Amino acid sequence: MIAIIQRVKNARVTVQNQVIGEIAYGLLLYIGFEEGDDLETIQGSINKITNLRIFADKEDKMNLSLIDINGELMAISNFTLPADLNESGRRPSFTKSAKPDIAEALYNLFIEECKKQSIKIACGEFGAMMEIESIADGPVNFTLKK
Numbered sequence: 001m002i003a004i005i006q007r008v009k010n011a012r013v014t015v016q017n018q019v020i021g022e023i024a025y026g027l028l029l030y031i032g033f034e035e036g037d038d039l040e041t042i043q044g045s046i047n048k049i050t051n052l053r054i055f056a057d058k059e060d061k062m063n064l065s066l067i068d069i070n071g072e073l074m075a076i077s078n079f080t081l082p083a084d085l086n087e088s089g090r091r092p093s094f095t096k097s098a099k100p101d102i103a104e105a106l107y108n109l110f111i112e113e114c115k116k117q118s119i120k121i122a123c124g125e126f127g128a129m130m131e132i133e134s135i136a137d138g139p140v141n142f143t144l145k146k
Contacts, residue, residue, distance in 0.1 A: 032081025
């Protein structure tokens, strides 16, 4: 699993001109699943993401986590993240990406596992063409590879 984690002031996702999810202060997460990802991968990633100390404390130091600030999470499935750009040629290779049916099941599992943690979560729509709007806070961005 590969994730791009972005600290945001707010974010929203639109599909076919209809807002299907939005969050206030928290994290915008783009996640791509790879062959071999499983429940253990997802649980470890959620633990890491929700406990990353990337929010400012009273001294303006990154010392607080998403859980500490009672922040919100938006999860957007992104099959392009596992792409291999190092092969010759100009077309990305997606051979490491999980097959669509497996990736969709993993994405749904990711969302369910977040809900079990009592994290307020908004989601995109798997496989849909989405418009994602956000206001970055920082910018503060991280890449997680599990």
